[in-house]
Amino acid sequence: xxxxxxxxxxxxxxxxxxxxxxxxxxxxxxxxxxxxxxxxxxxxxxxxxxxxxxxxxxxxxxxxxxxxxxxxxxxxxxxxxxxxxxxxxxxxxxxxxxxxxxxxxxxxxxxxxxxxxxxxxxxxxxxxxxxxxxxxxxxxxxxxxxxxxxxxxxxxxxxxxxxxxxxxxxxxxxxxxxxxxxxxxxxxxxxxxxxxxxxxxxxxxxxxxxxxxxxxxxx
Amino acid sequence: xxxxxxxxxxxxxxxxxxxxxxxxxxxxxxxxxxxxxxxxxxxxxxxxxxxxxxxxxxxxxxxxxxxxxxxxxxxxxxxxxxxxxxxxxxxxxxxxxxxxxxxxxxxxxxxxxxxxxxxxxxxxxxxxxxxxxxxxxxxxxxxxxxxxxxxxxxxxxxxxxxxxxxxxxxxxxxxxxxxxxxxxxxxxxxxxxxxxxxxxxxxxxxxxxxxxxxxxxxxxxxxxxxxxxxxxxxxxxxxxxxxxxxxxxxxxxxxxxxxxxxxxxxxxxxxxxxxxxxxxxxxxxxxxxxxxxxxxxxxxxxxxxxxxxxxxxxxxxxxxxxxxxxxxxxxxxxxxxxxxxxxxxxxxxxxxxxxxxxxxxxxxxxxxxxxxxxxxxxxxxxxxxxxxxxxxxxxxxxxxxxxxxxxxxxxxxxxxxxxxxxxxxxxxxxxxxxxxxxxxxxxxxxxxx
Numbered sequence: 001x002x003x004x005x006x007x008x009x010x011x012x013x014x015x016x017x018x019x020x021x022x023x024x025x026x027x028x029x030x031x032x033x034x035x036x037x038x039x040x041x042x043x044x045x046x047x048x049x050x051x052x053x054x055x056x057x058x059x060x061x062x063x064x065x066x067x068x069x070x071x072x073x074x075x076x077x078x079x080x081x082x083x084x085x086x087x088x089x090x091x092x093x094x095x096x097x098x099x100x101x102x103x104x105x106x107x108x109x110x111x112x113x114x115x116x117x118x119x120x121x122x123x124x125x126x127x128x129x130x131x132x133x134x135x136x137x138x139x140x141x142x143x144x145x146x147x148x149x150x151x152x153x154x155x156x157x158x159x160x161x162x163x164x165x166x167x168x169x170x171x172x173x174x175x176x177x178x179x180x181x182x183x184x185x186x187x188x189x190x191x192x193x194x195x196x197x198x199x200x201x202x203x204x205x206x207x208x209x210x211x212x213x214x215x216x217x218x219x
Numbered sequence: 220x221x222x223x224x225x226x227x228x229x230x231x232x233x234x235x236x237x238x239x240x241x242x243x244x245x246x247x248x249x250x251x252x253x254x255x256x257x258x259x260x261x262x263x264x265x266x267x268x269x270x271x272x273x274x275x276x277x278x279x280x281x282x283x284x285x286x287x288x289x290x291x292x293x294x295x296x297x298x299x300x301x302x303x304x305x306x307x308x309x310x311x312x313x314x315x316x317x318x319x320x321x322x323x324x325x326x327x328x329x330x331x332x333x334x335x336x337x338x339x340x341x342x343x344x345x346x347x348x349x350x351x352x353x354x355x356x357x358x359x360x361x362x363x364x365x366x367x368x369x370x371x372x373x374x375x376x377x378x379x380x381x382x383x384x385x386x387x388x389x390x391x392x393x394x395x396x397x398x399x400x401x402x403x404x405x406x407x408x409x410x411x412x413x414x415x416x417x418x419x420x421x422x423x424x425x426x427x428x429x430x431x432x433x434x435x436x437x438x439x440x441x442x443x444x445x446x447x448x449x450x451x452x453x454x455x456x457x458x459x460x461x462x463x464x465x466x467x468x469x470x471x472x473x474x475x476x477x478x479x480x481x482x483x484x485x486x487x488x489x490x491x492x493x494x495x496x497x498x499x500x501x502x503x504x505x506x507x508x509x510x511x512x513x514x515x516x517x518x519x520x521x522x523x524x525x526x527x528x529x530x531x532x533x534x535x536x537x538x539x540x541x542x543x544x545x546x547x548x549x550x551x552x553x554x555x556x557x558x559x560x561x562x563x564x565x566x567x568x569x570x571x572x573x574x575x576x577x578x579x580x581x582x583x584x585x586x587x588x589x590x591x592x593x594x595x596x597x598x599x600x601x602x603x604x605x606x607x608x609x610x611x612x613x614x615x616x617x618x619x620x621x622x623x624x625x626x627x628x629x630x631x632x633x634x635x636x637x638x639x640x641x642x643x644x645x646x647x648x649x650x651x652x653x654x655x656x657x658x659x660x661x662x663x664x665x666x667x668x
Contacts, residue, residue: 172608
């Protein structure tokens with residue numbers, strides 16, 4: 001990654017887009033804005049951004065429709081999901097479609113810029129809330145493991161205890177640096193744990209993940 | 220007491236027709252010196268306190284009687300076999316204006332020609348039905364029922380001309396009838412239906428006529444059934460239409476109620492907060508606090524379907540954590556990021572855990588100076604853990620000042636008494652972390668959702 005990441009904003013609220021654009025200032029280069037699924041797909045295909053800041057809720061369908069359409073043609077474009085609702089079913093759907101992370105719209109500007117940088121660099125970004133969702137989802141699917149067809153790779157279906165620890169600390173608001181210090185590991189290791197959780201989240205065939213998300217309504 | 224005694228006497232002297240001594244047009248006789256008694260005004264139906272038309276309540280208020288007594292008397296009179304009281308009541312409903320209204324339903328109904336036609340048609344159908352019932356020669360039923368022709372027609376007129384609230388009452392009374400009919404009916408069936416109905420009625424009537432000659436015992440019964448079936452076919456669509464009207468009107472009412480509730484809710488919450496924010500525009504922290512509080516309330520209403528202040532009947536851990544979050548945010552203006560993993564019902568131990576967590580959170584909000592506090596709860600198979608963490612100024616645990624000892628003791632004490640543990644780690648400049656853990660007896664409480 002050289003220079004500032006080129007970003008496309010996809011959100012149906014014009015006010016929110018202009019707010020984010022103003023706040024991020026020169027930390028990123030906003031190369032385009034779209035307010036719905038189809039315009040977003042067209043725009044992303046033409047401007048080829050590094051990162052798409054994607055609202056989970058769009059009038060013409062969920063944000064995952066954008067992710068799926070772009071993944072097929074431009075796998076190098078990375079998505080960071082943004083949502084005001086925190087409804088786990090939406091968040092999990094976008095992540096499973098291929099988004100590299102999820103943050104709430106109440107996130108501070110500095111954190112948002114940091115998250116964009118990190119997604120642009122190929123890392124995963126877990127907000128404390130997403131970490132909570134994931135812990136919950138995998139705990140639920142471990143509980144309800146009976147009578148379910150496992151993934152071809154059973155490792156995908158559960159988190160290691162280290163990954164669990166990392167997620168717990170993220171859920172408690174720790175930064176990667178703080179986690180590294182707390183667990184006596186390097187920041188790189190923390191990042192690889194998070195990426196591995198993201199991979200499991202996207203690849204696990206446990207359909208309870210989706211069902212869990214649909215059933216669950218989190219604080 | 221004299222106030223009650225006197226109208227009673229007055230009514231006895233002057234009231235051969237029951238509860239409407241001035242005839243149905245009570246308002247035309249307001250010069251009769253009624254001001255001394257009861258409400259002191261002209262006879263008005265009381266829409267606020269009514270079971271049906273509010274006539275009993277109106278009479279009670281008018282003459283200063285007890286409403287219940289009047290109602291019991293009404294019901295007793297209504298049971299008199301001649302059955303003339305019920306239509307009388309309906310006429311009263313029609314002709315006595317409701318309190319707060321200028322005109323009676325009857326005067327409005329005069330201009331409702333379609334309603335009158337419907338009422339007349341309905342009455343004729345009813346008469347037809349009675350005629351059929353009369354075949355069975357059940358004298359007392361028909362004796363009681365013939366006056367109800369007026370009841371039916373009157374109710375029809377009330378239905379079409381009453382105020383919405385009165386319609387709601389009427390609907391409530393008619394609901395058991397309406398529920399029996401399903402609202403699906405198509406226009407193109409009506410010709411077929413009428414033909415079949417006509418055949419059934421004519422055939423039945425012919426059969427009835429012939430039955431007299433043949434003297435077969437079972438034939439009249441079959442014929443009567445045919446006639447009844449014909450009538451049902453004729454009347455059915457009308458019933459269905461009424462039922463559909465009921466449904467539509469109820470839906471409209473529910474929608475209106477929802478809209479109203481929504482408007483109230485938004486006014487009470489969002490608009491109030493926006494007003495507050497405008498007045499506090501020079502205090503950024505307060506503005507952020509207000510916005511967060513409002514966001515949380517709106518969120519819990521929109522996405523979880525519950526109000527901020529609605530008490531949860533059976534509280535769960537997640538709800539308890541949410542409550543701590545809301546209370547601390549609103550009271551101390553410090554954002555609390557809460558994450559709950561899993562959920563379970565609360566018992567005494569978990570209540571103690573929540574109380575300790577609240578203590579720790581409040582303390583962090585008051586003393587740490589941190590811009591955000593995180594609250595993390597996780598339900599594990601054999602324990603529930605709760606972590607309260609801030610990135611505030613922290614403290615040196617070996618040199619705890621007196622005013623913070625309270626926290627340590629109350630948190631530690633609370634947890635220890637219930638078999639839990641509390642671990643407080645803090646360093647100056649690095650914030651504080653309070654880790655609480657309470658063992659759970661899974662065999663007793665429910666599994667996590």
